[in-house]
Amino acid sequence: xxxxxxxxxxxxxxxxxxxxxxxxxxxxxxxxxxxxxxxxxxxxxxxxxxxxxxxxxxxxxxxxxxxxxxxxxxxxxxxxxxxxxxxxxxxxxxxxxxxxxxxxxxxxxxxxxxxxxxxxxxxxxxxxxxxxxxxxxxxxxxxxxxxxxxxxxxxxxxxxxxxxxxxxxxxxxxxxxxxxxxxxxxxxxxxxxxxxxxxxxxxxxxxxxxxxxxxxxxxxxxxxxxxxxxxxxxxxxxxxxxxxxxxxxxxxxxxxxxxxxxxxxxxxxxxxxxxxxxxxxxxxxxxxxxxxxxxxxxxxxxxxxxxxxxxxxxxxxxxxxxxxxxxxxxxxxxxxxxxxxxxxxxxxxxxxxxxxxxxxxxxxxxxxxxxxxxxxxxxxxxxxxxxxxxxxxxxxxxxxxxxxxxxxxxxxxxxxxxxxxxxxxx
Amino acid sequence: xxxxxxxxxxxxxxxxxxxxxxxxxxxxxxxxxxxxxxxxxxxxxxxxxxxxxxxxxxxxxxxxxxxxxxxxxxxxxxxxxxxxxxxxxxxxxxxxxxxxxxxxxxxxxxxxxxxxxxxxxxxxxxxxxxxxxxxxxxxxxxxxxxxxxxxxxxxxxxxxxxxxxxxxxxxxxxxxxxxxxxxxxxxxxxxxxxxxxxxxxxxxxxxxxxxxxxxxxxxxxxxxxxxxxxxxxxxxxxxxxxxxxxxxxxxxxxxxxxxxxxxxxxxxxxxxxxxxxxxxxxxx
Numbered sequence: 001x002x003x004x005x006x007x008x009x010x011x012x013x014x015x016x017x018x019x020x021x022x023x024x025x026x027x028x029x030x031x032x033x034x035x036x037x038x039x040x041x042x043x044x045x046x047x048x049x050x051x052x053x054x055x056x057x058x059x060x061x062x063x064x065x066x067x068x069x070x071x072x073x074x075x076x077x078x079x080x081x082x083x084x085x086x087x088x089x090x091x092x093x094x095x096x097x098x099x100x101x102x103x104x105x106x107x108x109x110x111x112x113x114x115x116x117x118x119x120x121x122x123x124x125x126x127x128x129x130x131x132x133x134x135x136x137x138x139x140x141x142x143x144x145x146x147x148x149x150x151x152x153x154x155x156x157x158x159x160x161x162x163x164x165x166x167x168x169x170x171x172x173x174x175x176x177x178x179x180x181x182x183x184x185x186x187x188x189x190x191x192x193x194x195x196x197x198x199x200x201x202x203x204x205x206x207x208x209x210x211x212x213x214x215x216x217x218x219x220x221x222x223x224x225x226x227x228x229x230x231x232x233x234x235x236x237x238x239x240x241x242x243x244x245x246x247x248x249x250x251x252x253x254x255x256x257x258x259x260x261x262x263x264x265x266x267x268x269x270x271x272x273x274x275x276x277x278x279x280x281x282x283x284x285x286x287x288x289x290x291x292x293x294x295x296x297x298x299x300x301x302x303x304x305x306x307x308x309x310x311x312x313x314x315x316x317x318x319x320x321x322x323x324x325x326x327x328x329x330x331x332x333x334x335x336x337x338x339x340x341x342x343x344x345x346x347x348x349x350x351x352x353x354x355x356x357x358x359x360x361x362x363x364x365x366x367x368x369x370x371x372x373x374x375x376x377x378x379x380x381x382x383x384x385x386x387x388x389x390x391x392x393x394x395x396x397x398x399x400x401x402x403x404x405x406x407x408x409x410x411x412x413x414x415x416x417x418x419x420x421x422x423x424x425x426x
Numbered sequence: 427x428x429x430x431x432x433x434x435x436x437x438x439x440x441x442x443x444x445x446x447x448x449x450x451x452x453x454x455x456x457x458x459x460x461x462x463x464x465x466x467x468x469x470x471x472x473x474x475x476x477x478x479x480x481x482x483x484x485x486x487x488x489x490x491x492x493x494x495x496x497x498x499x500x501x502x503x504x505x506x507x508x509x510x511x512x513x514x515x516x517x518x519x520x521x522x523x524x525x526x527x528x529x530x531x532x533x534x535x536x537x538x539x540x541x542x543x544x545x546x547x548x549x550x551x552x553x554x555x556x557x558x559x560x561x562x563x564x565x566x567x568x569x570x571x572x573x574x575x576x577x578x579x580x581x582x583x584x585x586x587x588x589x590x591x592x593x594x595x596x597x598x599x600x601x602x603x604x605x606x607x608x609x610x611x612x613x614x615x616x617x618x619x620x621x622x623x624x625x626x627x628x629x630x631x632x633x634x635x636x637x638x639x640x641x642x643x644x645x646x647x648x649x650x651x652x653x654x655x656x657x658x659x660x661x662x663x664x665x666x667x668x669x670x671x672x673x674x675x676x677x678x679x680x681x682x683x684x685x686x687x688x689x690x691x692x693x694x695x696x697x698x699x700x701x702x703x704x705x706x707x708x709x710x
Contacts, residue, residue: 183464184497246437246554264552265451266561271706272548273698275441336692338441341559346431351439354693357700370454370461373551373564375682376478376485376669377448383476383485384672384682388460389451393552397703405700 442688464492485540510576
């Protein structure tokens, strides 16, 4: 239905655009635009309508703008551009961030930050199903929103869709707003937009006035700014993002009901270094436990650990460990400082562990679904949700350091060989 | 990277394995909203529950469904609920009597069922607190998806009724049954709307496959298959253990959460070298 609405609704706006630019667009291949996702048309300012086709009419644009500029270029022109209409995902960062169910019972405990958006009552649709909650369920929202403002909760009135008068008994619902109709309402597809883009959008008309090439350039410039999900490969953005997480030393909000700590997920390279308290303190705690978590098959019981590990890995990393018995020691508690995390001016984030281990931290692919960190206590028969994982990072060895270390170890082999020989002879 | 790239800030990394084998990651690939009880269900006092089969590492989280008439087909819900009860019975996992008495079968919850997935590398949970990064190993990763096994029961049932009761039972449910068709074969799931021919072909294929499977089991030719069956059976044999489920807002969660953090200020040492990472890559 919104389909139709958008189809017919798109009429007017499109008409303007195509009237103005018909010949060039056909030459260029307007067809792409026919396939644009079903976006209901927005009220558009005239200038925007003009700006939109221009970049696309330029042949030069097709080289770049197609792949990259398309998705959002489209969005922009089609009606997205019509105004800074906030994305459908509504921002949440309040006690409501976890959804309606939470609203009642958070009094006694701080609520961790959530990845999910606040449910907002849709106030404007009064006449549909009476029992509907008018309250959307929380949905995942983007990282940007998370750090971003809380003020764009409600699309301002002027940004609302404008439709022709609906018939009697018929209500027009924007596909994107379906979510707000009820708690159970399905998710609408998310738009690849965020605030950063909006800024550029405003600049663009000016650029277009000057010439079209700048427009394209501007488009390119947009990318790093809003690219959390799109241009993960662009290092700059990535780094900025990382810093944001680690450099924040002060609690951002003073609201005590929010748990400020966010949960991160780190993927370390496979044998996680084994740490131990200085030998003098606890002589017998040979730390094999950590590695337990790094084995491929998650070894569940304690007794499965070190012995069953791939021998090569073990042998290479740990010097001959006399006490096999000590390994059976259950779960030596490891607790302490294992290194420092360094944030560089360039934006790089590195972990410097002891014994010269240097690791690069980069952002990993962020899944869009829910991830819980939980504690499953078998003895107590208790499953405790600790919170949502907010961000994933990949930690990889710093190549330069690694190579240097390899070189160093290359130099030592003679000794090792000698030992081997000795052992053989003996 | 750059040599003259200076360090802007340093924060200590702390490590703790205090809760070591307990911490897991649960992913909900089909869930793009928080795990929570729908408001209407919450209002009637329903809660999320969880249960576990410890040896086979199978976890289920049950989330109450939103059964308001606006969004819920009650008749269908009953139908499916009955199927689920059958399914439960078959799989030896009936809930013990608590909602059995006098209550009609209803599909009142969504069951998210876990599947353990392999971890690549060493997974850590990191939390920045007081300017320090706390790490805690994650021992397992599970993915939870809704289980719909009761649909099998339902389709099997409708098929059986079609075969037994003749064409009057399900008028719009596809063509009349093949007379050669043996009654109790489990029906392939989504065949309802298939055209007559396509359906026959499907059924035939299914039959031969099943037979082959049976023979294989009898002959002991397919070890993999047998293994799978054994795994399934052992899972069915094990009984569920109910778990207390504590959401993030609970005190229990907070307590556990605090336990993640490293307490001691000891500086730990390691013998591990960077090269260990490289050496560990198999096949090098």
